[in-house]
Amino acid sequence: KQEVTQIPAALSVPEGENLVLNCSFTDSAIYNLQWFRQDPGKGLTSLLLIQSSQREQTSGRLNASLDKSSGRSTLYIAASQPGDSATYLCAVVMIKAAGNKLTFGGGTRVLVKP
Amino acid sequence: DGGITQSPKYLFRKEGQNVTLSCEQNLNHDAMYWYRQDPGQGLRLIYYSQIVNDFQKGDIAEGYSVSREKKESFPLTVTSAQKNPTAFYLCASSTGQGAGGYTFGSGTRLTVV
Numbered sequence: 001k002q003e004v005t006q007i008p009a010a011l012s013v014p015e016g017e018n019l020v021l022n023c024s025f026t027d028s029a030i031y032n033l034q035w036f037r038q039d040p041g042k043g044l045t046s047l048l049l050i051q052s053s054q055r056e057q058t059s060g061r062l063n064a065s066l067d068k069s070s071g072r073s074t075l076y077i078a079a080s081q082p083g084d085s086a087t088y089l090c091a092v093v094m095i096k097a098a099g100n101k102l103t104f105g106g107g108t109r110v111l112v113k114p
Numbered sequence: 115d116g117g118i119t120q121s122p123k124y125l126f127r128k129e130g131q132n133v134t135l136s137c138e139q140n141l142n143h144d145a146m147y148w149y150r151q152d153p154g155q156g157l158r159l160i161y162y163s164q165i166v167n168d169f170q171k172g173d174i175a176e177g178y179s180v181s182r183e184k185k186e187s188f189p190l191t192v193t194s195a196q197k198n199p200t201a202f203y204l205c206a207s208s209t210g211q212g213a214g215g216y217t218f219g220s221g222t223r224l225t226v227v
């Protein structure tokens with residue numbers, strides 16, 4: 001059974017510092033990995049989608065890497081801002097998952113202090 | 115703009131009452147999903163549908179029912195059999211293979227009064 005873990009569960013940094021969020025998964029037979037952002041009381045906003053054949057994806061200040069062999073993905077957020085405060089979730093789709101279901105990590109709650 | 119619309123944003127249910135949460139998408143996605151989110155817990159899959167007129171139980175389907183009569187719509191009914199329905203409910207959709215990633219709605223917060 002696939003297990004997705006995000007460590008740390010919470011992170012607090014001063015504004016301007018780079019953020020590094022970690023995601024690990026136990027089964028490397030994934031179709032893709034997706035990073036989401038969730039603000040309190042809101043839905044999930046997709047940040048980056050990495051296909052299994054890709055090593056990284058970039059969007060603005062965000063960069064996500066994927067290392068299938070070690071079962072890890074890292075989300076980098078450069079020059080953090082107070083508006084980056086949110087919970088960040090990673091999720092994988094298994095190749096053999098019925099219905100191509102997402103398996104989520106528990107999330108990392110980020111606070112960027114002004 | 116394409117996206118997923120969930121309604122209502124807030125819903126209050128009395129004991130013993132059935133309520134239906136709406137989810138509509140205009141992304142032309144084949145697959146749709148319902149997740150439940152509780153404080154301190156991850157997202158848990160309730161039901162999913164990969165094609166019209168077909169749906170499958172997820173990890174916590176007891177006390178819930180769904181229908182998929184149209185590609186665009188996937189309503190979730192929370193029945194009186196669901197003993198602890200207070201939660202945040204999220205609807206999502208994806209292409210059939212999930213290759214294009216998932217899109218989520220803004221959620222419905224259900225509270226039992």
